Each structure stands twice: as structure tokens, then as C-alpha cells.
Amino acid sequence: DAGVIQSPRHEVTEMGQEVTLRCKPISGHDYLFWYRQTMMRGLELLIYFNNNVPIDDSGMPEDRFSAKMPNASFSTLKIQPSEPRDSAVYFCASSLGTGGAGYTFGSGTRLTVV
Amino acid sequence: RKEVEQDPGPFNVPEGATVAFNCTYSNSASQSFFWYRQDCRKEPKLLMSVYSSGNEDGRFTAQLNRASQYISLLIRDSKLSDSATYLCVVNQAGTALIFGKGTTLSVSS
Numbered sequence: 001d002a003g004v005i006q007s008p009r010h011e012v013t014e015m016g017q018e019v020t021l022r023c024k025p026i027s028g029h030d031y032l033f034w035y036r037q038t039m040m041r042g043l044e045l046l047i048y049f050n051n052n053v054p055i056d057d058s059g060m061p062e063d064r065f066s067a068k069m070p071n072a073s074f075s076t077l078k079i080q081p082s083e084p085r086d087s088a089v090y091f092c093a094s095s096l097g098t099g100g101a102g103y104t105f106g107s108g109t110r111l112t113v114v
Numbered sequence: 115r116k117e118v119e120q121d122p123g124p125f126n127v128p129e130g131a132t133v134a135f136n137c138t139y140s141n142s143a144s145q146s147f148f149w150y151r152q153d154c155r156k157e158p159k160l161l162m163s164v165y166s167s168g169n170e171d172g173r174f175t176a177q178l179n180r181a182s183q184y185i186s187l188l189i190r191d192s193k194l195s196d197s198a199t200y201l202c203v204v205n206q207a208g209t210a211l212i213f214g215k216g217t218t219l220s221v222s223s
Binding site (some may be wrong): 033035041042043044045048056091098099100101103105106107108 | 146147148156157158159160163201203205207208209210211212213214215216
């Protein structure tokens with residue numbers, strides 16, 4: 001398996017633009033997680049899905065953020081409109097169950113909003 | 115108060131040194147505990163799980179004190195390749211992992 005695949009690897013956008021981050025989880029994994037990492041706040045959970053259904057979105061910062069998982073092999077995280085404070089590395093991870101030994105992270109998307 | 119707290123470091127040690135990292139967690143309902151390793155500009159990867167009885171994996175020893183809500187990681191005979199950020203991670207049943215901000219280790223020759 002190729003692991004968790006995220007795209008794009010890097011994204012630079014202007015404030016106010018829409019940004020879409022993509023994730024393909026490992027086949028067979030039933031959980032998918034979106035995390036955001038900054039120097040100030042570390043790695044924060046944004047939202048996670050179980051069998052394509054959102055379970056906990058309490059970490060989503062505000063209405064500008066939305067996430068979807070239309071099928072077991074694809075998820076998106078959208079920011080509209082983007083702001084400079086959204087600049088961070090966004091990681092997607094997948095696992096079989098919520099046990100922490102089985103999380104596989106993607107390489108992340110480094111987002112810069114100018 | 116953050117759920118998982120770690121000393122950010124950096125810890126700067128010479129090769130061959132022994133170094134210990136500590137972590138505290140605030141939620142007594144936490145059930146699973148881990149150390150993840152993150153190299154610069156890379157994704158986090160599982161280093162080891164932490165069990166109540168303590169566990170060892172080569173040069174790495176992890177310990178858990180549930181009463182004090184405290185987790186530790188000991189690295190013996192440090193190598194240059196151990197330079198990374200070490201993330202303390204906790205988990206409650208059926209929920210997502212909660213990460214500490216990490217402790218940075220730099221091993222020099």
C-alpha cells in the first residue's frame with residue numbers, strides 16, 4: 001500500500017481564496033483524521049470520520065472550515081475564505097479503529113496564506 | 115490547561131548520553147498512551163506504546179504512572195539519528211489521539 005496520500009504537498013494562496021486539501025486513506029482503514037500543526041499550538045485534531053461519517057468536528061476552528069468524506073477512499077478539507085492565521089501544516093491520518101498504535105499519517109500539506 | 119503537557123526543550127546531548135523526557139496528562143479517563151517521533155518537516159510516526167508495567171524497545175524505555183498521570187521516555191546511548199521531536203500522545207476509548215506539543219532532542223557528535 002502507498003500509505004496515506006495527501007495533496008498538494010505545498011499550497012501558497014492569497015487571503016480570501018478558497019483552499020481545498022485532499023487525502024486518500026489506506027485501503028481498509030475505517031477512521032480518517034484531519035490534524036493541523038503550528039509551532040504555537042502543536043498538533044490539533046480538527047475532525048475525524050468513521051466509515052465516512054463525521055464523528056467529532058469540535059476542533060474545526062470556525063465556519064470557514066469544512067470537511068467531507070464522500071467515500072472510503074477520499075476526503076477533503078476546505079477553507080473558504082482563507083486567512084493568514086490558517087497557515088500551518090495540515091495532516092491527514094487513517095487507522096483501523098481508534099487505537100493509537102495504528103495511525104498512519106500522510107506527508108502533510110504545508111499551507112501558506114499571504 | 116492543555117490535556118498533554120511536555121517540556122519543549124530543546125535537549126542538546128552528546129552521542130552516547132542518556133536522556134529522559136517527561137509528559138503529564140490531565141484527563142484521568144485516558145486509557146492508551148504512546149510516544150510518537152517526528153523528524154523535521156515530516157509526519158509523526160509511532161515510536162512505541164506505553165504500558166502500565168513499563169516497556170522497553172532496544173535503547174528506549176517508556177513508563178506510565180497512572181496515579182500521577184505521568185509518562186516518561188528514556189533514551190540510552192543516544193545516536194545522531196535520534197535527533198527529532200518526541201510527541202507524547204494519549205487516547206480515551208473511542209476517541210482520537212491527543213498530542214502534546216513535543217520535546218525536541220538534538221544529539222551531537
